Amino acid sequence: xxxxxxxxxxxxxxxxxxxxxxxxxxxxxxxxxxxxxxxxxxxxxxxxxxxxxxxxxxxxxxxxxxxxxxxxxxxxxxxxxxxxxxxxxxxxxxxxxxxxxxxxxxxxxxxxxxxxxxxxxxxxxxxxxxxxxxxxxxxxxxxxxxxxxxxxxxxxxxxxxxxxxxxxxxxxxxxxxxxxxxxxxxxxxxxxxxxxxxxxxxxxxxxxxxxxxxxxxxxxxxxxxxxxxxxxxxxxxxxxxxxxxxxxxxxxxxxxxxxxxxxxxxxxxxxxxxxxxxxxxxxxxxxxxxxx
Amino acid sequence: xxxxxxxxxxxxxxxxxxxxxxxxxxxxxxxxxxxxxxxxxxxxxxxxxxxxxxxxxxxxxxxxxxxxxxxxxxxxxxxxxxxxxxxxxxxxxxxxxxxxxxxxxxxxxxxxxxxxxxxxxxxxxxxxxxxxxxxxx
Numbered sequence: 001x002x003x004x005x006x007x008x009x010x011x012x013x014x015x016x017x018x019x020x021x022x023x024x025x026x027x028x029x030x031x032x033x034x035x036x037x038x039x040x041x042x043x044x045x046x047x048x049x050x051x052x053x054x055x056x057x058x059x060x061x062x063x064x065x066x067x068x069x070x071x072x073x074x075x076x077x078x079x080x081x082x083x084x085x086x087x088x089x090x091x092x093x094x095x096x097x098x099x100x101x102x103x104x105x106x107x108x109x110x111x112x113x114x115x116x117x118x119x120x121x122x123x124x125x126x127x128x129x130x131x132x133x134x135x136x137x138x139x140x141x142x143x144x145x146x147x148x149x150x151x152x153x154x155x156x157x158x159x160x161x162x163x164x165x166x167x168x169x170x171x172x173x174x175x176x177x178x179x180x181x182x183x184x185x186x187x188x189x190x191x192x193x194x195x196x197x198x199x200x201x202x203x204x205x206x207x208x209x210x211x212x213x214x215x216x217x218x219x220x221x222x223x224x225x226x227x228x229x230x231x232x233x234x235x236x237x238x239x240x241x242x243x244x245x246x247x248x249x250x251x252x253x254x255x256x257x258x259x260x261x262x263x264x265x266x267x268x269x270x271x272x273x274x275x276x277x278x279x280x281x282x283x284x285x286x287x288x289x290x291x292x
Numbered sequence: 293x294x295x296x297x298x299x300x301x302x303x304x305x306x307x308x309x310x311x312x313x314x315x316x317x318x319x320x321x322x323x324x325x326x327x328x329x330x331x332x333x334x335x336x337x338x339x340x341x342x343x344x345x346x347x348x349x350x351x352x353x354x355x356x357x358x359x360x361x362x363x364x365x366x367x368x369x370x371x372x373x374x375x376x377x378x379x380x381x382x383x384x385x386x387x388x389x390x391x392x393x394x395x396x397x398x399x400x401x402x403x404x405x406x407x408x409x410x411x412x413x414x415x416x417x418x419x420x421x422x423x424x425x426x427x428x429x
Contacts, residue, residue, distance in 0.1 A: 044304045048372050052338060052365050151306040151376070210367070213325055213339040219363065222340055226362075233306055 004276065007269040011262055018258035024092065025251035032183070032244035039180070039237045042230075049230060053223050056216050057198045069217065071166045072196050072224045080117045082139065082161065082170040083107060084193070084232075086177035086239045087127040089146045093247035096178060096186065097126040103188045104176045108136065119170075121161065123236070139164070146240055154233035158193075162228055165194045177235050178242035184249055186242040193231060196224060297332050301348050303357055303373040310357055310378040316348040319371050321364050322421075330366055337366040343417035345424055346373055358384070358421035360414065379422050386426035392419035 057069075068074045085104045087097040104120075104127075111118045120136055122128045125143035132138065140160065145153065164170045172192060179189040212219055301319055303311035321328040322344025328337075340363045347356040361376035396416035403409045 038307070041308045042306055044302065044309055045306050045374055048302075048304065048365060048374055052363070052374075056338065209336060210365075211335055211337045213323060213328075213337065219338060219340060222363070230306055 004269065004272055007265060007272065011265045011269065014258050014261050014265065018255055018262070021251045021254040021258060025248055025255060028093075028244050028248035028251060032241065032248055035237065035241040035244050039234075039241050042234055042237060046230065046234065049223070049227060053220075053227055054198070055210060056212070056220050056223060068195075070220055070224050072162060072194060072228065073198065075195055076171040078111075078116055078171045080119070080170050081111055082119055082121060082164060082173045084121045084123060084157075084161070084173065084175040084177075085127040085131065086175065086235060087122075087124040087130075088239070088243040089125040089144055090247075091126065092250060093243055094250035096243055096246040096250075097124075097130075099188045100176055100178060101127065101130045103190060104131075107174070107176065107190065121157070123157070124239075145236075146243070149236060149240075151229070151233050154236050155229040158229040158232040159225070161194065161232075162225055170194075175232070175235055177239045178246070180238045180242040180245060183245045186246050193228060196227060298369065299330065299332055299348075300370040301346075301373070302371070303346060303359065303375060303378055305362075305375050305378050310375075310380055311346075311373075314348065314350070316350040318349045320345075320347040321371075321373070322346070322359070323364075328364075330371055332369050334366050334369075336368075337364075339364050341373070341375065343414055343421060345421045355381075356425050357381075358418060358425045360418045360421075377418065379425065381425055384422045384426045386423065389419045389422040389426060392416070393423055 083104060085100060087100045091097065108118050118136065120131055120138045121140045122131050122138055123142050123145050128138075128141040128143040132141070140157070142157070161170075161173050165173060173194040174190060174192050176188065176190045178186045181187055298315045298317065299319055301311055301314045301316055302309070317332075319330040321330065321339065322342045324340040324342045328339060330337075341359060341361065343360045344358070345356045346359055347354055357378055357380045359373060359375035359378045362374045364371060364373045366372075393416060396412075396419070399412050399416070400409070403412050
């Protein structure tokens with residue numbers, strides 16, 4: 001028969017775990033709200049930037065020599081690739097971090113099989129730790145990026161990536177990160193940051209005939225780097241929102257599991273208690289019988 | 293579309309919207325090639341912005357925000373400013389801005405290289421613009 005005191009002790013310990021997971025869920029929920037607001041706040045900028053970029057790009061005179069209008073648009077054969085892996089800084093959020101690392105590992109295998117050199121840039125502590133002791137060169141590691149990040153953080157990383165790309169150290173830059181679909185669903189997404197694919201941009205509606213000050217090529221030269229910075233910034237925002245959502249879901253199910261465990265332990269406890277009482281009663285009754 | 297003869301002004305940064313769809317009669321932008329005055333009916337325009345103030349006039353009343361970097365788009369009587377940084381009056385600490393302007397010369401002297409000088413000059417110009425916004429209109 002299970003010991004009553006032992007069961008009581010276990011129930012108490014599971015209860016305190018449940019309190020912790022519940023608190024973590026609340027924290028994640030409030031952080032999620034904040035990070036969702038940031039995602040929304042970035043939207044007007046995204047719309048205008050995309051529209052302007054598309055209209056400027058559509059108006060560029062084609063070059064005779066077929067060279068791209070800007071170094072960031074240069075399509076080269078992919079021989080050296082940089083992969084940016086975006087995870088969170090902390091665990092306890094389900095498969096959030098492992099999923100990204102797994103997709104990144106798959107990407108590496110695929111590219112290596114094709115004879116492409118791959119190096120990494122890891123953003124977020126979990127990615128940094130995971131890739132630190134492997135045979136893949138890590139160009140830049142930013143543990144703790146998500147503690148506090150703003151546009152300038154993303155811009156700085158994006159600028160160094162763009163410099164590698166234009167310097168010929170990389171022929172393409174890809175990013176693996178968690179997309180925020182909804183609070184209960186995060187999907188690992190992979191996309192190419194560089195070179196910029198102008199076709200992907202929403203094309204300008206009526207094709208307004210803008211006056212450019214200074215000329216369109218100068219403006220494009222300014223817009224494209226900003227576009228890259230902003231894309232990365234959005235990816236960070238989205239990954240951050242997805243992380244908080246994942247943590248919230250994970251903690252909610254942990255709280256629920258703890259609740260179920262407490263229920264089943266309580267049942268065992270009551271049964272054991274009842275069995276003990278019954279046994280004592282039998283002993284008393286049979287003792288009394290014996291005295292007759 | 294805005295009402296005839298009026299402009300709609302929006303100022304956004306990657307982090308937040310600073311001015312959201314404000315109707316006004318005229319807007320003045322710190323264009324990179326010089327001050328740009330925008331009135332209703334302006335031809336579609338895309339311009340890079342320098343550090344400075346976006347000033348708009350609504351029924352004779354002037355309001356402004358300080359902006360740094362970015363560009364502006366004018367089309368269909370709507371003016372959209374995409375700045376790297378922007379600060380409206382409520383977000384500015386006047387004393388801090390004044391201090392920054394005051395410390396400017398010392399920082400200029402400590403600078404090495406053109407790139408750094410540009411960055412420092414940008415900081416100072418932004419602080420001056422913030423100060424101007426904080427001191428009214």
